[in-house]
Amino acid sequence: MEPQQFSPQQSLELIQNMISKTKADISGNRFYFLLWGWIALIGILGQYILKVIIVYEHHYAIWLITFVGTVVSIIYTVKRDARQKARTYVADNMSYLWTGLGVGFFVLIIIFTKIGWQYAYPFFILFYGMGTFISGKILQFPPLIIGGIFNWALSAASVFFHFDHQMLFAAAAIITSYLIPGYLLKSKTNG
Amino acid sequence: MDNSIEQEEKTLTEKESLLLITDMINKARNSYHDNGIAAIMWGCVITFCSLVMFAQLQFNFKLPFSITWLTLVAIIPQIFLTIKEKKERKAKMHEDVAMDYIWLGFGICIFLLSHVTGEIFENLNEAAGSYKTATGEKFPFLFNEYVFPLFLILYGLPTFITGGMCKFRPMFWGGIFCWVCSIISVYTHVKIDLLLTAAAATVAWLIPGLILKQDYVRAKRELKEQHV
Numbered sequence: 057m058e059p060q061q062f063s064p065q066q067s068l069e070l071i072q073n074m075i076s077k078t079k080a081d082i083s084g085n086r087f088y089f090l091l092w093g094w095i096a097l098i099g100i101l102g103q104y105i106l107k108v109i110i111v112y113e114h115h116y117a118i119w120l121i122t123f124v125g126t127v128v129s130i131i132y133t134v135k136r137d138a139r140q141k142a143r144t145y146v147a148d149n150m151s152y153l154w155t156g157l158g159v160g161f162f163v164l165i166i167i168f169t170k171i172g173w174q175y176a177y178p179f180f181i182l183f184y185g186m187g188t189f190i191s192g193k194i195l196q197f198p199p200l201i202i203g204g205i206f207n208w209a210l211s212a213a214s215v216f217f218h219f220d221h222q223m224l225f226a227a228a229a230i231i232t233s234y235l236i237p238g239y240l241l242k243s244k245t246n247g
Numbered sequence: 248m249d250n251s252i253e254q255e256e257k258t259l260t261e262k263e264s265l266l267l268i269t270d271m272i273n274k275a276r277n278s279y280h281d282n283g284i285a286a287i288m289w290g291c292v293i294t295f296c297s298l299v300m301f302a303q304l305q306f307n308f309k310l311p312f313s314i315t316w317l318t319l320v321a322i323i324p325q326i327f328l329t330i331k332e333k334k335e336r337k338a339k340m341h342e343d344v345a346m347d348y349i350w351l352g353f354g355i356c357i358f359l360l361s362h363v364t365g366e367i368f369e370n371l372n373e374a375a376g377s378y379k380t381a382t383g384e385k386f387p388f389l390f391n392e393y394v395f396p397l398f399l400i401l402y403g404l405p406t407f408i409t410g411g412m413c414k415f416r417p418m419f420w421g422g423i424f425c426w427v428c429s430i431i432s433v434y435t436h437v438k439i440d441l442l443l444t445a446a447a448a449t450v451a452w453l454i455p456g457l458i459l460k461q462d463y464v465r466a467k468r469e470l471k472e473q474h475v
Contacts, residue, residue, distance in 0.1 A: 148411075148412070151411075152411030155411075156403070156404050156407045156422065157404070159403070159423075160400050160401075160404055160426075163396070163429050164400060166430055166433060167397065170393070170433050170434075171390075178363045179360075179363065182356055182363065185356075186353075189352045190345070190348055190352050193345050193347075193349075194345045204352070208355060208356075211363065212359055212363070215362070215366040
């Protein structure tokens with residue numbers, strides 16, 4: 057087989073093609089934002105209802121829902137990786153970022169299991185913000201950047217409130233940094 | 248003139264095109280974050296501050312100022328380094344932009360973490376006062392035992408991501424080392440937490456910074472020899 061000859065025009069087309077692939081990859085990330093956005097929102101609002109309204113002692117049990125999210129994420133990622141032959145820089149960078157944050161959340165859980173959960177939410181909101189802010193820069197998607205900055209403001213303010221109200225701050229953080237950008241990413245792909 | 252036209256119209260094989268692209272990416276990538284000065288500086292500052300705080304607890308003395316102010320002073324040379332780097336950087340890669348924002352995000356988070364932990368300290372001090380008045384006993388919960396683990400998680404994050412994105416193993420493992428130290432420090436006394444923080448800053452920033460610096464000097468020397 058003869059090596060394919062590329063004119064400068066064709067080389068540029070190849071690069072354009074690679075950029076398009078990257079863009080498709082960007083919109084593929086919406087799945088994770090929507091999945092984890094909804095799981096976290098159900099967890100937070102569920103805990104709020106159980107603790108504040110129903111006054112149930114084991115209100116934190118709602119967070120077992122994250123196991124469902126972990127299983128769905130793993131299945132989706134394995135299937136996606138099997139489908140995609142080549143990984144883009146964006147996919148690689150997002151993978152390092154969210155692996156790092158995943159480990160960060162895991163260590164946070166270890167710490168708060170020891171300290172007690174009454175101070176947890178400002179720290180979790182802070183980490184949500186870091187993830188979405190950096191994702192926004194990697195994906196070049198301003199709604200994520202804005203969502204990240206908004207989360208940091210919520211984190212700074214939430215520390216002045218009682219735990220029960222901090223849950224509402226966390227719900228606002230999830231809506232603005234995961235769900236709204238997630239749906240905007242979706243409409244961008246469809247449009 | 249003819250030569251340049253010939254060059255312009257030269258067709259590239261698929262392999263040559265990819266080599267050209269890879270070469271351009273590597274050229275741009277090697278021009279960033281490779282002198283290691285910022286990593287060395289922050290590695291030294293955090294290690295030094297942690298060791299001084301450890302010494303204060305161990306040898307029971309107190310400086311007339313908080314040594315952590317040194318971290319704020321270090322922001323000034325960091326600003327100069329960033330401005331200089333931006334001037335010297337010829338092409339800004341997608342990864343460079345992401346990297347800038349990873350470390351900017353980290354800086355903001357450190358500031359916010361200080362604010363949140365400071366506020367919790369204040370609340371707990373009030374609670375501790377009331378508890379002592381009511382019971383005559385010391386407050387059983389010491390929040391300062393858990394502040395360093397929180398900072399260590401944050402130290403690990405940008406280090407791990409930078410190491411992964413730039414395929415720079417010392418930082419990748421340095422990030423993981425910070426998280427290991429964070430988990431250990433949950434179960435140890437503050438004095439040990441401070442030693443773990445010093446070790447984390449050395450492994451995650453100081454050593455990788457020195458490796459980067461060495462590579463940078465070598466690359467610069469080779470480039471000079473090529474031009475002679």
